[in-house]
Amino acid sequence: MGVVAPLTGRLAPLGAPLSYVLRALAPYLAHVRNGGRRYEVTVAVRDSRSAPGAARQAVRDLADRDGARVVLTMAGTRALPAVADACEEAAVPCLSATFPWQAYLRARGADPAHRFRWTYHFAWGLDDIARVFAGLWERVCARATVGCLWNDGLHGLLLRHERYGFPAALSDRGHTLADLGAYREPAGDLQDQADRLRELGAEIVTSAATAADLALFHRRVREAGLRLRLITCSRRLTYPHPHTRPASEVHAELGAARVGTLVYWSPGHPCRSSLEGTTAAEPARAYQEDTGDPWLKTLGLAHALLETARHALATAADPADRAAVADALARTRLDTVAGRLDFTAGPTPNIALLPLAGGQWQPGPDGPRLTVVDNTAHPAVPLTGELTPPD
Missing domain, CATH: 3.40.50.2300 (Response regulator)
Structure with a gap:
């Protein structure tokens, strides 16, 4: 499982929730069961350095050096589309979140009728x-x-x-x-x-x-x-x-x-994690206790990002095959700590909506x-x- 996050540069604060959730959910990401078989999972994190060029290079490293079966990313109106485009080019499944789906498509030069083979996004609309x-x-x-x-x-x-x-x-x-x-x-x-x-x-x-x-x-x-x-x-x-x-x-x-x-997310959202069953209030409270900062809206999206990726690995026909993982993302309908994500009923292919x-x-x-x-x-x-x- 590859992650491209802004660990340095001007967008670094936007990457903090994802980095935090990666640490908090590490025990649930260490392995996945699929078809009665246990697969060990390694999470590889690469720095986008808050720049599109570095984000694209991060994807290439994850695809070629780390052998990532799925890549996750969030944040950055230029870096996020760069990650998605690089994944599409490298034929690696990608899941992203954080800005309106119309902006996601337009930033990638696509119209709403376009169906990407490898890249998926959840958010809301303008x-x-x-x-x-x-x-x-x-x-x-x-x-x-x-x-x-x-x-x-x-x-x-x-x-x-x-x-x-x-x-x-x-x-x-x-x-x-x-x-x-x-x-x-x-x-x-x-x-x-x-x-x-x-x-x-x-x-x-x-x-x-x-x-x-x-x-x-x-x-x-x-x-x-x-x-x-x-x-x-x-x-x-x-x-x-x-x-x-x-x-x-x-x-x-x-x-x-x-x-x-x-x-788009708050501690009061009536949702539970598909991983550990916690309510929305619990990761918000843990984040405040661990960091000393108030909860962030993006915390719920980061959590849902990891939940969905793990679900795709667990339900793919072959979690080691990138095409199978992409197909699993396309048919995902999952209740997450951020709400229900249904990639079969979005406003356009490859998109799931959050209210x-x-x-x-x-x-x-x-x-x-x-x-x-x-x-x-x-x-x-x-x-x-x-x-x-x-x-």
Whole structure:
């Protein structure tokens, strides 16, 4: 079993949950039973170094030197597709998670009808994010003019897309989406976007900005004397802990903004691991005790990634044959600690969907705290708080 993770470089904090889960689940990954026979399993981890080129080389090393029968990866909008493409080229099964399936396909130059032979991904869709965010907006205003702070890269292009993005998903909700103007990451100023927000008179903003860029925009908005009623962002504060903070002033700027976001996993999710039978609350609690940091949403995805890979090895016609493992992934229907993954019923081949809830980052005694405030799209997830306005 091969793993490509960002152990070094700018994405290293994103690799921490996967590294942690690999250690925690090591006893369950040491061997697998298939057809009455016991197979020993070696887990080989390679560093993507947070770069696409190094990620591709990691796959080649795992395939050629380590003989990996399956490769796992998560995190990195450029590194993850590089791993998947390299696995497709090397004819090695690949399983990944963490960003919307439309972005996964588009980053690889594929359309939704394309069927990959070797590579599989589980996540959610841009349309799912749009509907969750609209549910949060509607708690503030039934029909809103929403300022869209979207970059000029893959995220922004897809969010604007008439078929895959927010406009199509929200066409019947009555909201007006107003593009504030594309910008290059990292942003240099964002004054033009703040000026455009003033012209619109919009009090709600939605974004997929980095923490640093969203903080810069929020500062420009404050300097203009504007007050926002809500910000929703799918990227900001995914990893809010001290060792991941790019700068203390970034989180100081956004701390009182109470940013709304998506929740794809939490300790309250009513799910159990297929490996050791633990509830979602247990790995979250163990992570906090072992690291001293609050739980991360990606912890559940990392756990499910390993559960699914082990399941594929256990159910493949021949776990030592890569084609058989790929076929096992394609027919996987498995209840994991992150929820049920069904690769036979996705929106497109090779994809399994996870539902989303709506959350809000609220101030807590130990820093930002993620609260589930809307479970309309995933009623089984318990609410842990109410949507509150910015300070």
